[in-house]
Amino acid sequence: MKDENFLKANNARHMWHPMTHPADSLMNPPKIVTGGKGVRIVDVDGHSTIDAVGGLWNVNLGYSCEPVKQAISKQLDVLPYYSTFRGTSNDAIIELSVMLAEFFEPENLTRAFFTSGGSDSMEVALRLVRQFHKIRGEAGRVKFISLKKGYHGTHTGAASVNGNANFRLQYEPLMAGCYHIPAPYTYRNPFNESDPERLAQHCLAALEDEIAFQGAGTIAAFVMEPILGAGGVIPPHPSFMPAVREICSRNGILLIADEVITAFGRTGGWTGSRHWGVKPDIMCTAKAITNGYFPFGAAMLSDEIAETFENDKAGKANVASGYTYSGHPVGAAAAIACLKETLRLKVNENAAARGTQLHNGLLALKDKYEIIGDVRGGHGLMSALELTSDRATKAPVAPATISKLHEAIYRAGVMVRISGPNVILSPPLVIDAADTNAIIGALDEGLASLA
């Protein structure tokens, strides 16, 4: 490794960082992470912190998962790459596809389309949905409806269903035919409704209204995260997603569950859809499928979609979508090892228990600190604090204050993620009770330092 002065001197000088202003990276150079062990990371100065971000919602098994490292290394020795485009396959990807069909059997998602990450999974899902309707003779079903505050990646199709202006404005015009309804976000919503169940009803009414306005026969799919993640961790009322499913089915609209964050245990259920008792038509996965050890993803397809394609005799079902790295054997080897570890360790159960512990800790902090306007979570290991400079008006906190807080929490031994006014927490699912308490303690220390 290069020596530390070289790294600091060149930090952000010759690369642009995603999701920030290039000038900001130069003025506030990023923390240089040089190591990871268990649930901890270490920076170039040797400062060790609990990674309460879990990489980027993806390192569910932590940084020392030997079986995954060994599987990758072994696969590299045997076959580092071969394409799965028409006419060829590889042994690792076949094995993985069978394992995923078993894992997603409760949702009836039995076919995988492999990708290199979450944006890819979303992009291909949008394309396959339109194609599905064309195969069935409903070529007019081309539009998408999704939730405001939703995040689905930054490819142009997926970004068009994103529900946050940040990811949209500088890149418009985006894909035509994408419409949005209010998110079930109790802290701020156009209905001024703080009761989750009643708010869910308002959002559902907005969905029905939008479908009627657009014409049901023009809509290909509704897209949603079972719990909105990057938008600030927004769990809907339990009635919401099942009712969305019913509305979609009644109108011939497919349901795409974007589970790039929520698949593989994060919510305390094995998937977010399963957590709410819903079977989507397509589920987009990535992140924890390989735990960050290899860039990889899969769009999982229901039997009905699969059979429509497979039984097509008109040639309309030729899948003219795919990536060089679709079905990458090293990614497949990593995913097989991750899935085995994920199941063996029952990380969903730990996510549920530690998630409740974390949520209760955050609620206690809200009682102590005025700056916390809202605490969200309570469904596994995904939580957020929304900070405000005034609880009465809900005015957002000043960016300088939240930067100061971020640094203070880091100094207290925990890496958290800041997104607008939100402190987002998504630690590895293998975290134990002591480290969960340590996260709460570091937040406490950081918040106290603002006084």
Ligand SMILES: Cc1ncc(COP(=O)(O)O)c(C=O)c1O
């Ligand atoms: C719900 C959701 N969908 C899609 C994506 C995009 O995934 P990727 O960054 O792997 O392209 C993300 C990334 O955070 C996500 O949270």
